[in-house]
Amino acid sequence: MSAGTLYDKVWDLHQVAELPGGSTQLFIGLHLIHEVTSPQAFAALKDLGLGVRHPERTVATVDHIVPTTSQARPFADLLAEEMLGTLEANCAEHGITLHGLGSGRQGIVHVIAPELGLTQPGMTVACGDSHTSTHGAFGAIAFGIGTSQVRDVLASQSLSMGKLKVRRIWVDGQLQPGVYAKDLVLHVIRTLGVKGGVGYAYEFAGPAIDALSMEERMTLCNMAIEGGARCGYVNPDAVTFTYLQGRPYAPSGEAWQRAVAWWSSLASGPEAVFDDEVRFDAASIAPTVTWGITPGQGIGVDEAVPTLDHIAPDERPLAEEAYRYMDLQPGAPIAGTPVDVCFIGSCTNGRLSDLQAAAAVAKGRHVAPGIKAFVVPGSEQVAAAAEAEGLDRIFQEAGFEWREPGCSMCLAMNPDRLEGRQISASSSNRNFKGRQGSATGRTLLMSPAMVAAAAIAGQVRDVRELLPA
Amino acid sequence: MGPITGLHGRAVVVAGDDIDTDRIIPARFLKCVTFDGLGEQVFADDRVELATAPTGPHPFDRPEVQGASLLVVNRNFGCGSSREHAPQALMRWGIRAVVGESFAEIFYGNCLALGIPCFTAAHDVVLSLQAALVAAPDQALRVSLDPPALEAPDGRLWELDLQAGPRQMLLTGQWDATSQLLAHGAHLERTAGALPYLNGF
Numbered sequence: 304m305s306a307g308t309l310y311d312k313v314w315d316l317h318q319v320a321e322l323p324g325g326s327t328q329l330f331i332g333l334h335l336i337h338e339v340t341s342p343q344a345f346a347a348l349k350d351l352g353l354g355v356r357h358p359e360r361t362v363a364t365v366d367h368i369v370p371t372t373s374q375a376r377p378f379a380d381l382l383a384e385e386m387l388g389t390l391e392a393n394c395a396e397h398g399i400t401l402h403g404l405g406s407g408r409q410g411i412v413h414v415i416a417p418e419l420g421l422t423q424p425g426m427t428v429a430c431g432d433s434h435t436s437t438h439g440a441f442g443a444i445a446f447g448i449g450t451s452q453v454r455d456v457l458a459s460q461s462l463s464m465g466k467l468k469v470r471r472i473w474v475d476g477q478l479q480p481g482v483y484a485k486d487l488v489l490h491v492i493r494t495l496g497v498k499g500g501v502g503y504a505y506e507f508a509g510p511a512i513d514a515l516s517m518e519e520r521m522t523l524c525n526m527a528i529e530g531g532a533r534c535g536y537v538n539p540d541a542v543t544f545t546y547l548q549g550r551p552y553a554p555s556g557e558a559w560q561r562a563v564a565w566w567s568s569l570a571s572g573p574e575a576v577f578d579d580e581v582r583f584d585a586a587s588i589a590p591t592v593t594w595g596i597t598p599g600q601g602i603g604v605d606e607a608v609p610t611l612d613h614i615a616p617d618e619r620p621l622a623e624e625a626y627r628y629m630d631l632q633p634g635a636p637i638a639g640t641p642v643d644v645c646f647i648g649s650c651t652n653g654r655l656s657d658l659q660a661a662a663a664v665a666k667g668r669h670v671a672p673g674i675k676a677f678v679v680p681g682s683e684q685v686a687a688a689a690e691a692e693g694l695d696r697i698f699q700e701a702g703f704e705w706r707e708p709g710c711s712m713c714l715a716m717n718p719d720r721l722e723g724r725q726i727s728a729s730s731s732n733r734n735f736k737g738r739q740g741s742a743t744g745r746t747l748l749m750s751p752a753m754v755a756a757a758a759i760a761g762q763v764r765d766v767r768e769l770l771p772a
Numbered sequence: 773m774g775p776i777t778g779l780h781g782r783a784v785v786v787a788g789d790d791i792d793t794d795r796i797i798p799a800r801f802l803k804c805v806t807f808d809g810l811g812e813q814v815f816a817d818d819r820v821e822l823a824t825a826p827t828g829p830h831p832f833d834r835p836e837v838q839g840a841s842l843l844v845v846n847r848n849f850g851c852g853s854s855r856e857h858a859p860q861a862l863m864r865w866g867i868r869a870v871v872g873e874s875f876a877e878i879f880y881g882n883c884l885a886l887g888i889p890c891f892t893a894a895h896d897v898v899l900s901l902q903a904a905l906v907a908a909p910d911q912a913l914r915v916s917l918d919p920p921a922l923e924a925p926d927g928r929l930w931e932l933d934l935q936a937g938p939r940q941m942l943l944t945g946q947w948d949a950t951s952q953l954l955a956h957g958a959h960l961e962r963t964a965g966a967l968p969y970l971n972g973f
Contacts, residue, residue, distance in 0.1 A: 368803060558973045
């Protein structure tokens with residue numbers, strides 16, 4: 304059983320009571336809500352005659368259903384308009400801050416909470432969205448919940464939870480040029496499988512993790528859930544503190560020094576005990592691309608789609624389903640696979656450094672004929688920062704569309720979606736069947752720089768060939 | 773909300789590992805402010821895909837399992853998105869319990885919050901159960917929580933597992949956590965009062 308890890312320390316601090324079924328009542332320090340998974344929770348609250356216990360610990364934005372072309376109200380999609388209207392009414396009724404469209408602070412919930420300084424080390428963070436694991440990048444314990452649990456957090460600022468085991472993912476070495484946090488996490492999931500993390504929290508640690516920026520750490524923790532781990536985290540350090548200092552909701556003045564001292568004390572110490580440990584070498588990781596229908600079906604861009612004899616026997620039925628669905632030939636190199644649509648954005652890879660990496664590839668080049676390529680900043684702040692340094696112009700001159708912030712084609716709950724059997728190169732997090740809005744649409748997951756390279760080449764291409772030597 | 777001790781009904785088998793919640797309920801059906809009506813949309817795209825397939829229609833479209841209340845699946849069922857719309861859609865189609873080799877955690881918790889037990893069993897046990905159900909889909913099974921087991925009309929018995937906590941919550945009718953969580957207001961404020969980030973560090 305784990306002991307002395309950040310997970311253990313934060314868990315212990317947030318315990319409220321032992322519940323009759325043996326689970327723990329855990330206090331939730333930050334509750335993030337959005338328009339898709341909250342309306343039924345507020346309706347249930349009303350039915351029970353309950354209010355929101357801590358509206359000041361609850362923060363809302365709108366991201367999943369917003370269009371990324373024109374965000375003028377009312378939306379053309381009346382259902383989307385109704386969902387946003389419902390969120391606005393619920394927030395107004397209960398005194399919850401809503402970072403809405405045009406506020407300068409709207410965006411994907413997992414982009415805005417960090418950039419506003421809402422997410423801090425040592426917190427418990429819950430949101431009705433599985434990618435809440437993102438916030439673990441700060442040394443928070445952050446996890447996705449369902450709508451009944453959203454109701455519970457609204458009503459009680461707490462949840463009934465069972466404690467997870469802790470697996471340390473230790474990464475030595477250094478990522479090579481053209482290889483990003485996205486490649487690292489796709490490599491981890493490829494190795495440990497999409498079920499490998501079930502029952503675990505993932506602690507990412509080691510020299511390669513220490514060297515990552517906060518935005519890269521967010522990409523890494525974001526996809527912990529794709530490896531089955533409900534939360535992933537990185538111990539807070541100077542990189543974390545530097546990122547947080549001066550942000551609107553971060554502590555300031557004398558409280559800042561006290562906060563840093565407390566945050567530092569939370570990190571897993573040398574005496575920490577883990578339930579499991581797996582080691583990786585960052586230097587051996589190539590730009591990674593998925594070829595199948597789960598995020599675990601990934602390969603280096605210099606590899607071929609695996610043949611059945613290279614797949615574990617119990618994974619073969621899924622591989623055969625993936626060959627059929629993706630229409631990719633086992634044994635064929637993944638590089639050179641033609642793509643139709645190229646999407647840069649999402650809570651995984653829609654932050655400023657993601658757009659900078661993609662723009663560095665796009666600059667002075669042009670999207671291949673017939674390819675639809677578009678860039679969706681993760682938030683209004685990301686959009687403003689990118690525009691301030693001219694990234695929007697670089698993308699547009701290269702033939703990419705520059706859009707308004709939102710979840711966009713990651714999950715296609717808005718007008719951005721694949722058509723028919725189109726195949727996308729996507730910087731998002733899921734390549735599930737039908738994920739990007741067409742029941743037969745296909746998704747190749749990769750880093751934003753790799754998506755830019757695919758857009759330029761019209762096919763999967765090793766981005767390292769396009770980077771300056 | 774009352775105690776849940778078991779059920780009696782037919783079963784539908786959806787075979788395959790890593791069936792994600794996007795497949796159980798595609799995102800376009802999440803554009804709603806109530807869960808009403810989701811039952812008809814469950815597995816919408818998979819059902820269209822299989823409607824014309826040589827292997828026959830999707831299990832949820834087979835006439836012999838209409839009205840089934842038990843779902844039998846394989847590994848890591850319900851992975852991916854946290855959308856409670858997935859178990860809501862299954863429940864509104866008629867599913868009241870699930871048996872599988874393993875479940876994604878968020879899905880498992882969402883089911884529990886709806887009073888849907890997710891039983892587990894070893895690979896071989898689930899395969900033998902699935903084979904028996906596919907061979908005779910019209911048999912009504914008896915599923916119990918205490919002890920967790922499934923019994924066929926011919927007396928054949930499959931032993932199942934159900935985590936102790938969820939089992940007790942279901943058996944005592946306390947699977948909806950809200951009232952339990954509200955019972956500890958003083959404890960909750962004591963915990964909050966000791967958290968540095970809520971108290972100026």
